[in-house]
Amino acid sequence: MYNKLKEECGIFGIYAKEKNENVAYYTYLGLSSLQHRGEESCGIAVNDGGMVSYHKDVGLVSDVFTQANLEKLPTGKMAVGHVRYSTTGSSKKENAQPIVLRYAKGNMVVVHNGNLINAVELRKELQQNGAIFNSTSDTEVIAYIIARERLKTNSIEEAVMNTMKYIKGAYSLLVMSSRKLVAVRDPQGFRPLCMGKVGDNFVFASESCALDIVGAKLDRDVKPGEVIVIDENGEMKSYDCQDNQKDGFCIFEYVYFSRPDSIVDGMSVHKFREEAGKYLAKQAPVEADFVAGVPDSGIDAALGYSKESKIPYDIAFVKSKYIGRTFIQATQDKRKKQVVLKLNPIKNTVSGKKIVLIDDSIVRGTTITRLIKILREAGAKEIHLRIASPAFIDVCYFGTDVAKKEALIAIGKTNEEIRQAIGADSLEYLSLENLRKIAKGSNIKNFCDGCFTGKYPIEVPKELEKESFEKIF
Amino acid sequence: MYNKLKEECGIFGIYAKEKNENVAYYTYLGLSSLQHRGEESCGIAVNDGGMVSYHKDVGLVSDVFTQANLEKLPTGKMAVGHVRYSTTGSSKKENAQPIVLRYAKGNMVVVHNGNLINAVELRKELQQNGAIFNSTSDTEVIAYIIARERLKTNSIEEAVMNTMKYIKGAYSLLVMSSRKLVAVRDPQGFRPLCMGKVGDNFVFASESCALDIVGAKLDRDVKPGEVIVIDENGEMKSYDCQDNQKDGFCIFEYVYFSRPDSIVDGMSVHKFREEAGKYLAKQAPVEADFVAGVPDSGIDAALGYSKESKIPYDIAFVKSKYIGRTFIQATQDKRKKQVVLKLNPIKNTVSGKKIVLIDDSIVRGTTITRLIKILREAGAKEIHLRIASPAFIDVCYFGTDVAKKEALIAIGKTNEEIRQAIGADSLEYLSLENLRKIAKGSNIKNFCDGCFTGKYPIEVPKELEKESFEKIF
Amino acid sequence: MYNKLKEECGIFGIYAKEKNENVAYYTYLGLSSLQHRGEESCGIAVNDGGMVSYHKDVGLVSDVFTQANLEKLPTGKMAVGHVRYSTTGSSKKENAQPIVLRYAKGNMVVVHNGNLINAVELRKELQQNGAIFNSTSDTEVIAYIIARERLKTNSIEEAVMNTMKYIKGAYSLLVMSSRKLVAVRDPQGFRPLCMGKVGDNFVFASESCALDIVGAKLDRDVKPGEVIVIDENGEMKSYDCQDNQKDGFCIFEYVYFSRPDSIVDGMSVHKFREEAGKYLAKQAPVEADFVAGVPDSGIDAALGYSKESKIPYDIAFVKSKYIGRTFIQATQDKRKKQVVLKLNPIKNTVSGKKIVLIDDSIVRGTTITRLIKILREAGAKEIHLRIASPAFIDVCYFGTDVAKKEALIAIGKTNEEIRQAIGADSLEYLSLENLRKIAKGSNIKNFCDGCFTGKYPIEVPKELEKESFEKIF
């Protein structure tokens, strides 16, 4: 049923200059804007003078945080929040974040976007020393190590920096101690994390769209390998722990994950996608009556394609906002077995036309195949599919849900074979070269594009697959 | 909070050739596609060999029809469904439709889209003869009269045709008797109603997008004043009861109410709006960097404006699909008091640009004022507002929720005064003349454009206002 | 699954001297005390200066009236409430009461405990004159006739009195007009209805336990055939409409339906049952170690049996308060198929003992058979079953749910055959003669004991059965 790659998580944190701020509501707003990064579970923890209160559960932000639930959270000086899809760890309630724990130095709260590639061995080692785990999430592994390191050091930030020596992989973290808020991005900076200010308050978020909704101004991104601490006096300090490692930001954040109204590592996501459309128009031109994007992910690139090619942009599909998570797909009826889609074609726009159809990427290919069929039934004469990224050919170990190569339509197929499978009249992917050219607009200099190349910025253990990981427990 | 005019209702019905069809699920699908026509309450009634089962409640289709609730409805030969906003009658549960009743001839089920203008006097007259009413809805008045007329005639269709002599105003109806399904459109045809077929099954719906989702092919629209009967043998008969009255289809259905993927009275709604944008470009040209539409209602016209003017189309706002009905607006916090909107600007698209911003209409003007302010904060240099319909200057008596003139921003203001109130650099409405030109593409020949002109196709009782209506009970 | 006869309904009403009283909360309290009379649906209607607000739904009072729902009801001068099991009419939501309607003279609200025996013919007659029905409940028939009669008369009380000439059967009614509250009991007084006062406020309720909970003092019972009106000035008037008909109060109200802490028609229900136990001890003595009652319905009579026989009273069963409506009975498991009961024996009380076990009545016999088996498994030596009423041998047409003779264990069986079927060592029913002797303590002089005798106080149409009734619609 899922046809789109899923991002794993979004995180949000706020540190208020004054006491008794409604930090929970700000976090609620931020999570609402980051919901696309994780629809499975969510949570908010508030730190009110060292006392931590929290609520987390399975469900969308709007389900989990009813007015009543939100009002149960106190005011305070700090809060962090999290939205989540499962990557490692199952989808059970106990894996919802924030992780709130009590250890020798008091309370600690951790939220995490990313995925460790050495979580299994770290967990084993901790267990050999008596650790017990309440969840299957690698975030609990991180929390354990921070707690352990905190016993050997004098501050939470030192503990966090020590921890970075042990953990490998993708992690954008917010760590809230009794009095400080620490923001961390792994040395590659796989996942985004930005910082803004609203008045004297500091705000951290996975994407800048979450700053917008709380009225904060984007200051800058947390840099790969950077540790930022807001201390008990509201003073900010920064530590560079990249330690000669190279950047490796996930280029797929620009391609699909992030919201178009976000500015990520200095580049507008909408702009990136529009550029992708423009390059695609140059790289793979075609004669057509109009260009259309698959809502919502292909719209920005479709506009770029149209601008570059001068072929008019038009709307091929209307998206129903009412066909959502609770929509009932037929199981009882013999005649209406096909999955009902959110998209309905505008017949008289489509009928008799040659169409350039743009999407951001193809993962499994199921939906795009169906959409092309629907366009043909609506009378489309030709359908030329253009994809605003290269062919997706390998799994991701750094915080998304592509764990099995077999599910990928592009594996072992030529472009022509994919085209036939999908039923398009022509098919072109954006070249890797062009993708990399566009990415030069970012502050980041090196990217992880392993899903397109099979090559990752850091070495991945051979045996690492989601399935095997699960079985260890 | 509501800034958009609300349509009152959507209706759907199906008559299956075979017994034991899953007519409830088809109706569920249809209502999902008509949800934009009424988000307040909904219901489905199934006729299984003369036995009627139904479920209706306050809420969206996806709330009211959980899997469990939907499965409680039996299979059958016929079903009708309804989605609703309140126009007359309060929003209480007892006004949800379908109206299911028992009378001398057995069961009858009625669903109604529209509003009678002589409901009060009809109700009084019925009450003087001993009638009691369970709801404040004018649909119950219609049902009473059909029941009364049925006692004097030999068939449900004759009863319905007799009823048309008494009731005045807007009504697209589906009437389900024990064995027949009757579709009716008032002589003016104020509200849409179309007919399609899927296999040998007949489907009726307020808009053709609801035919699409069940896989039905649009056959034609029920004509103003037409009564269509599908009898116990699945045979269709049509009766013309327009009786020398003139068409008066609501032009605002094209402007805003209907979904762009619907074809209403022979004209594509998307096409209508695109044309409105084109005419607007000719009528009110302006120099600008790009054209953008207010999502979702201004998008189609913005494309038209762009095509005609050759000014590029772009996206100014991203719409959050997660900020919905249950979103919690701050009440507790001193610093974040402003209503959070679903729309966030794409800053680097907007910044430093001259923008033509298109919306379909302005009713109260609150949201557009806020959006213009947001664009300016995002750095827009000039904002030229173009509205794809004339100024909204009078109330509607025929099935929408504009009941008080005072709420309308255009009342008693010059164009310049409205512009200043809204904060745009320039403002133009589509002229009535141009709107009428576009409407020539429809099968309908005369329209109700009373909201723009104050002149209605049939005479409206002077004292008729929603408020006074309510007070009678 | 149901082994006990179910009462059909309970009603409650309050008229406050002052405006703006929290009449909804008083009604909520009253309905909580009458819940045993109807667990299926409930509702409250408040009259606030002629404006009626109401809420009703399927479910227990505590489910339907959450704090939020209750607080939505306004304060006012009058309110009526209802709890319901279905007798005629299905269990659907539309049959929940109060029935709130608008007619020529304004609003009217009706709540009804009882069952008409001529509802079908009345309904047909009304339908022939154009009436339409929203429910299958006979209460809507009553409401129609009151509305019709009100058009011919000068007051609601006259309309009610006229209505009594048409309707036949059991009805304890509360009718709330814009300004008056009318309480009515049918000429036989089949169902109870009492009146109390708290301060200057009048309270009506099916049982006096509902007066207790609102702090009202029991004044007296509404008499069979009496109409009591509280008018717009808070003055009470009484009209005798018994019209030479004989009393026919349901003796089973004393045997089982009413709560032991209620005083009904001048007699304590607890006392009645204790007396039944005493008579039973004299009528059917037996040697035993102790007397126990089946909780909760047999406890009062067991105490009486013990007092009279001098055999000690003890507890044989503990009743779990947590095994309720939502308890999950096994469906999946091969080894634990038997229905789990709320009752668990106290083994070391029971083991090796001769027991007199008392219950109020036997309807189908399923549960008592199971309980006797459980006692034997717990080591009981002898079990002598004594029933504090005569054998139940005929259906009820006056407001309870016994509609089919076939379900009754006593039909066509000798006492010995019943004993064997149930598995008791001996079995005795209280004689009809003794039952009648006890009832002499009541203010009522004649009773309906048709369930024990097959003879009813008024003639019952031959063809009248619940099933046939349903099929007419």
Place this chain on the structure above:
Amino acid sequence: MYNKLKEECGIFGIYAKEKNENVAYYTYLGLSSLQHRGEESCGIAVNDGGMVSYHKDVGLVSDVFTQANLEKLPTGKMAVGHVRYSTTGSSKKENAQPIVLRYAKGNMVVVHNGNLINAVELRKELQQNGAIFNSTSDTEVIAYIIARERLKTNSIEEAVMNTMKYIKGAYSLLVMSSRKLVAVRDPQGFRPLCMGKVGDNFVFASESCALDIVGAKLDRDVKPGEVIVIDENGEMKSYDCQDNQKDGFCIFEYVYFSRPDSIVDGMSVHKFREEAGKYLAKQAPVEADFVAGVPDSGIDAALGYSKESKIPYDIAFVKSKYIGRTFIQATQDKRKKQVVLKLNPIKNTVSGKKIVLIDDSIVRGTTITRLIKILREAGAKEIHLRIASPAFIDVCYFGTDVAKKEALIAIGKTNEEIRQAIGADSLEYLSLENLRKIAKGSNIKNFCDGCFTGKYPIEVPKELEKESFEKIF
């Protein structure tokens, strides 16, 4: 609002000889019977071939385990379940049990009834070694130590036995490893724990009433200091770890906590209470018309008093089963401010009578004061209160919720002062001497009666109070 002492927890476990048994449903049944021991949260964990699935949440068993939730749990060989009130640890969701964890040796599940008195120091010590805690419950402390000890030993049972050397206080535990089920009772045996068999399956439960409901036969109690293991072959082994310590079973289990149909440590709870009533009759005789118990806790002793004194037993109060957790107490109304009670007097039983009223104990005294007032209003002439246990004068450290002396009505008051405060005509408590005589019927030889004496079977740290405990975190 709460006037009764609350037990802290109930536990249940089952080990099935065969695979794929519906152990979750058995556990559901057991928890339903133990619900009185903890109404706050509950949970069930199933072990299916080493894989653990569980569900736990805040709420009653019937709320948390809907049909859907229960069916999500798989079949398996073992399951444990828990019902809970908070004693240490707040009432938050994260303190719900079972505690399910992963450690070096795989999975472990723990359920716990009791309270450690050295949890704080154990927790500190564990934290100094790097432990992090997800809850404030002392059960997590126990789990940590078992996990730690398991690394040093060869089996789960050895680990558990080692753990017993560290933990002090009350603990009845069930520990489920991948292949074994271990039952433990602390050396004093503060809390009950019994063992039964149904077929070849072993069942453990806090009380024997939970064996009854699953059809299991009570075998025997787990002895104070005993460890019982059911190994991977379904073989049972027992280890005595009482280690010369003395029994110290909570005598209040007999007085109030346990259900009357349970047999606890060889003695019927009903019998114990009846005996208490008999001794009370001898110790504190009075002339009266009848004896009544406060439902439900005083009923058994009232019967005993009646038997011994020959004063007839009668019912003074009817208890409403519908006034439960969701009952809405008035907050809005000026006239009906008093808390509505579940108990309503039977007026004509009470009026003009001298009554011996029996309750099991008095903690705060609020409810009994109100009940005596209600009886007087109902006309009672004299009310002689007899309490079936000694005066409650000190707090409990071993698993109940009495943490503050100030709340206890008997603190610093003479018997006469208490009588006056409560408003009874006379008041007598059962003497400690008599209570101890009755307890001789149990298999246990020494008891904890610290709540009556201030002396506890093991030394309690001076500083230990619930409040201070909470503040440490």
